[in-house]
Amino acid sequence: MKKKLNIAIIGLGNIGSYLYKFLKENQKILSKKNNCIPNIIYISSKNINKKRNIKIDKKKWLKNYLDATTDKNVDIIVELIGGAEGAAKKLVFNALKNKKNVVTANKALIAKYGDKLSKIAEENKVNLEFEAAVCGGVPIIRSIKEGLIANKINKVYGIFNGTSNYILSTMDSDNKNFKDVLLDAQNKGYAESNPKSDLNGEDVASKLKILSSLCFNSLINHKIHVEGINNIDKYDIDSANRLGYKIKLIGFSEIIGNQIYQRVHPALINKSSYIASIDGVLNAVIVEGRPVGQNVIQGEGAGPEATTSALVSDISSILRGNIKFPFSISNRERKKLTYKSIDDRFFSAYLRFEVKDRPGVLSNITNIFSKNKVSIKRLIQNPNKTKKHASIIIITHNSKDKSLNKILKEVEKKSYIIKLPKLIRIGTN
Numbered sequence: 360m361k362k363k364l365n366i367a368i369i370g371l372g373n374i375g376s377y378l379y380k381f382l383k384e385n386q387k388i389l390s391k392k393n394n395c396i397p398n399i400i401y402i403s404s405k406n407i408n409k410k411r412n413i414k415i416d417k418k419k420w421l422k423n424y425l426d427a428t429t430d431k432n433v434d435i436i437v438e439l440i441g442g443a444e445g446a447a448k449k450l451v452f453n454a455l456k457n458k459k460n461v462v463t464a465n466k467a468l469i470a471k472y473g474d475k476l477s478k479i480a481e482e483n484k485v486n487l488e489f490e491a492a493v494c495g496g497v498p499i500i501r502s503i504k505e506g507l508i509a510n511k512i513n514k515v516y517g518i519f520n521g522t523s524n525y526i527l528s529t530m531d532s533d534n535k536n537f538k539d540v541l542l543d544a545q546n547k548g549y550a551e552s553n554p555k556s557d558l559n560g561e562d563v564a565s566k567l568k569i570l571s572s573l574c575f576n577s578l579i580n581h582k583i584h585v586e587g588i589n590n591i592d593k594y595d596i597d598s599a600n601r602l603g604y605k606i607k608l609i610g611f612s613e614i615i616g617n618q619i620y621q622r623v624h625p626a627l628i629n630k631s632s633y634i635a636s637i638d639g640v641l642n643a644v645i646v647e648g649r650p651v652g653q654n655v656i657q658g659e660g661a662g663p664e665a666t667t668s669a670l671v672s673d674i675s676s677i678l679r680g681n682i683k684f685p686f687s688i689s690n691r692e693r694k695k696l697t698y699k700s701i702d703d704r705f706f707s708a709y710l711r712f713e714v715k716d717r718p719g720v721l722s723n724i725t726n727i728f729s730k731n732k733v734s735i736k737r738l739i740q741n742p743n744k745t746k747k748h749a750s751i752i753i754i755t756h757n758s759k760d761k762s763l764n765k766i767l768k769e770v771e772k773k774s775y776i777i778k779l780p781k782l783i784r785i786g787t788n
């Protein structure tokens with residue numbers, strides 16, 4: 360008789376209900392492919408009486424979701440509640456302590472507690488799988504852990520958030536402002552009703568922390584430079600366009616020696632580059648290492664379908680057997696890296712100043728640039744005669760980030776400034 364592993368799915372929202380239906384409909388083919396039957400024995404969520412788009416089998420419903428962690432018949436617990444604290448945290452810690460395999464889509468939990476959780480999983484000889492936590496349907500975690508196992512990876516970067524990418528690319532293609540596109544994204548179900556962490560860069564930061572530690576065989580480094588897209592407006596999008604760029608929210612991590620550079624911020628990307636072609640809700644992850652060189656993987660970053668694809672990949676991995684280290688290598692072997700701030704890195708940058716249109720302003724600004732030893736590559740001034748103000752856009756040569764920010768701070772205090780100046784770095788160097 361074919362082997363069978365018993366599964367409890369906890370959390371039946373967008374993702375959990377889709378996964379439940381998918382596993383039931385595809386049980387036969389998955390059993391054949393994995394030579395083991397995925398058998399759902401329990402489901403649970405917060406509210407049993409909630410109207411759902413799946414038929415709930417009440418015999419399978421656990422009144423207390425935590426009972427799944429102590430039931431001797433449960434082999435795999437799929438956590439689909441979400442959030443770094445509360446019910447999800449309790450469930451995953453308890454499950455691993457009770458020697459249950461865990462599959463989760465929860466990036467916030469893994470980014471915050473991944474080191475502690477992987478230690479418990481390793482001690483208890485169970486699997487902790489989180490493919491769905493990073494870039495939904497893009498199978499980047501399994502690629503790093505298995506397909507790219509031969510490589511020493513030194514850089515990982517890309518577009519890791521579908522909502523922000525949809526907003527930026529739609530502002531460009533549909534000639535709309537930030538607010539309208541965000542509303543449109545919420546209506547289409549791309550953005551959550553509270554899209555804070557998509558817009559402020561925190562969602563990308565969680566994913567990048569997980570990717571960095573996998574790529575560099577290191578413990579999770581919680582230090583990271585994070586800027587979101589809240590500040591980008593249509594004028595920036597149009598200006599970037601005229602200059603031959605697109606604006607993208609980029610996650611970027613690099614290891615040099617024992618030092619890690621980890622950052623999330625919007626960047627001007629050359630229109631002809633691969634990464635500029637990633638539009639809408641797509642995600643793309645680029646990994647650079649030796650001997651493979653550059654490896655690119657792209658796909659839908661979120662949504663029930665793409666996320667279920669990743670969850671089933673994790674469940675299948677457990678069905679096929681073997682205990683794997685959650686972060687590729689044993690917790691004892693994972694290095695502690697020193698975080699290097701962005702201050703001393705060099706970037707070419709786009710700086711935008713909204714100023715009162717009066718004599719002497721431009722020369723004052725360019726003097727501040729030369730005082731800080733930042734040389735100007737291009738300068739565009741757009742006066743708005745009716746409003747008596749002007750937009751000044753300056754593209755710099757490669758300069759220290761610290762110096763670019765110093766200029767921003769200095770100009771910001773001037774009486775001719777009518778809006779906080781902006782800095783957007785150029786490229787993915």
Ligand SMILES: NC(=O)c1ccc[n+]([C@@H]2O[C@H](COP(=O)([O-])OP(=O)(O)OC[C@H]3O[C@@H](n4cnc5c(N)ncnc54)[C@H](OP(=O)(O)O)[C@@H]3O)[C@@H](O)[C@H]2O)c1
Pocket residue numbers: 369370371372373374375403404405406407409424438439440441442446464465466491492495660661662663666
């Ligand atoms: N949505 C995506 O596109 C996507 C993509 C990748 C990863 N993820 C991750 O997948 C996870 C689930 O996301 P989702 O979009 O499905 O969220 P969701 O629709 O808000 O669903 C959350 C579920 O958790 C249940 N829940 C909340 N508190 C609970 C508690 N105390 N005890 C038991 N159950 C509780 C809710 O129960 P009720 O239904 O009874 O209220 C609900 O079914 C999150 O970690 C998210 O980050 C989502």
